Amino acid sequence: MNRPTPLSGFPEWLPAQRIVEQQVLDSIRRTFELHGFASIETRAVEPLDQLLRKGEIDKEVYLLRRLQAAEGEAEADAGPNTLGLHFDLTVPFARYVLENSGHLEFPFRRYQIQKVWRGERPQEGRYREFTQADVDIVDRDTLAFHYEIELPIVIGETLAALPIPPARIRVNNRKLAEGFYRGVGADDTAAVLRAVDKLDKIGPDAVRELLVTGAGLSPAAAAACLDLAGISSSDASFADQVKALGVQEPLLDEGLDELVRVVEGVEAVVPGLVVADLRIARGLDYYTGTVYETVITGHEELGSVGGGGRYDALASDGRTTYPGVGISIGVSRILGRLLGSGALAASRSVPTCVLVAVSDEAARGQANAVATALRSRGIPSEVSPSAAKFGKQIRHADRRGIPFVWFIGDGSDDGEGDSVKDIRSGDQLPASAENWTPPESDRWPTVAAPE
């Protein structure tokens, strides 16, 4: 067969890039677990009727059918039970909570790091297969407000532990927006939200047009909505700016109060992390309170690398409702940018710290024994593929970034013992496989932070 070519939208990493990804995922996992979030994984597939509950997303779903499915088999027809690949981790999580509610303790703190799939047109930062890392807290019947303050702190800490530039979390509140829209006389507040959500894409004039002709607002009301979207502050002062617009509505006041509490609550713990930004809408329609969007400083044009919010009715079996709040980190979007630009790199392309040289094939068993002794003390080691000249074996290590090459002595009492060579400096020192230890910074590959 011919050499295969990459599939657009389905990124794959080379081994050294994968080491960066692994360390990023390990770090995210560690922070989540330190905060007491339990891991779950859900299956890759959901029935189509589950996937379409959110609306607006249907065109992005990949459906499955078996190659040898019988003619007319239900799953070939896009019926409600047809399986599709999940496009996010929130919808599967809501289904998991309902399905297992009898076996879970509430409030339930979970994290989930998995691939998701969307049949969208690929472009920079937008893939057809990508990895998300989600944290959510759900409770039964009611969910305490303090979790809306806790979650951005967790995400801020998670991103701060990664070798990437600082993150900023933009926060808004659905009650605030909906209350304001009602207050200026909007009948279809969802239509107003959808129009405002397009602000970055189509600009204020086109949004104004949409608000008047599409959402039926008066020109003055449309102007007020645009004014609202222009407000932002990293402290509680946004509230005064909103009040200065003169709109009266109890839901608006409730939303303002919540947003002030989130901004002040996070600011008190992690100064500079959050900013109230009243143009943040989040497209998905299940949010009912605080909404979040995360950008990386200096990479704002990449768009959101993490979003989420509070949802009150996503998981309900008719009798019991499980309100929740969650934020998702777009791991692939972050890595795609930082690996692509060379801002993150691994110190070597293999886990191996020591290559044990082989003087001739008859001595391979001895070399294996040395590698086994090193591994038993947690030092990643492999044995040279062949008994080539030592110069070639050293080049084998060098091309992979393996820092040390081990040479076995002749074993006689007065002869040479084992030695280990740091191939970066060329220093070669006597060593025993029973007690030699590399510098900690060389034991495993490390990942370099950007400038």
Place this chain on the structure above:
Amino acid sequence: MNRPTPLSGFPEWLPAQRIVEQQVLDSIRRTFELHGFASIETRAVEPLDQLLRKGEIDKEVYLLRRLQAAEGEAEADAGPNTLGLHFDLTVPFARYVLENSGHLEFPFRRYQIQKVWRGERPQEGRYREFTQADVDIVDRDTLAFHYEIELPIVIGETLAALPIPPARIRVNNRKLAEGFYRGVGADDTAAVLRAVDKLDKIGPDAVRELLVTGAGLSPAAAAACLDLAGISSSDASFADQVKALGVQEPLLDEGLDELVRVVEGVEAVVPGLVVADLRIARGLDYYTGTVYETVITGHEELGSVGGGGRYDALASDGRTTYPGVGISIGVSRILGRLLGSGALAASRSVPTCVLVAVSDEAARGQANAVATALRSRGIPSEVSPSAAKFGKQIRHADRRGIPFVWFIGDGSDDGEGDSVKDIRSGDQLPASAENWTPPESDRWPTVAAPE
């Protein structure tokens, strides 16, 4: 919506079970990396023409199409570019090697832990979505034989590090089998192999019938093939038994020599791990040398929990060929059995080691600060969801298996300081968030080994 029900063949774990899975996967990864295998992940999808290269598997493939795909769009027609979910990790790996050969160093040692999908009828140990953990070594043009000895040692060490009963690796050799079949006069050696592969399912009489009527063997030749399949030994003595059958064929001798080297080479390093078992066939047709099948002692009827072999021609772009050898561990099959039977269990259902109690909501900030201090020293901690009575907060911890509850003192000079209660023993001792440390065995959840 109603409570959803599980999808047959798509297993999902509860949080405590997921902790077991995570620790199993972490352990597998660590052993692989200690042996110098580099991680890669491949996309979940491959073009259909790639997936069908192996033959015999086509009915198991899940094909994808976008919900909103235009009528007549190619991907709805199962053409060669239609995307399907991968059903193993070997075929995607061979494609990855060809695609990236210019960026890889050979011999290339890689491991890959990912989900795979097969549209088969689910039953115990057989899923539609499951996790595999593969190690392979590929080289360019030629592959040293010693890797066929190394790989079962790596897999044996990997499985020995898991809290499961001992594994046994059954080994055979395709050259041995094919040489023998040629030697008894078979024209279609693949048909003979397929018939012998059914031995466990349909029994010797039915296989004999298949060999005579299907593969065209004489009754004497069929009997010899069944005799061959009956041979096994944990040392090199199988070779004498084979020779006693009196079949002459150079390829048989080559295969016998290789199998002796594998059995003796592994036995010298890990006594009792391998057994030559001449009925092992492995269904997939790309193997060309040693083949492996792994069973867990006491769970033999579960079938193979790890298989693989040497393949010489799987990855070739017409000019260059990349021969390889690999073994895959069926992680889901192992976990399904051991979690299902209760033989493996986690010490708690959450990562949390300490629950910080909250005396009233106004003091939540203080509790957050304690949790932050504990986490900064690597102690997984969360804050109580509400300022309920302390008894209720302790029950909250108890239901999740969280071992410690932290109580904040009143902070006055002569008042009570902080204290921490081990809720298993009831012991409560003064403690400071700046230096208290739990016993190492309590810091993270642990997984109990089976009896």
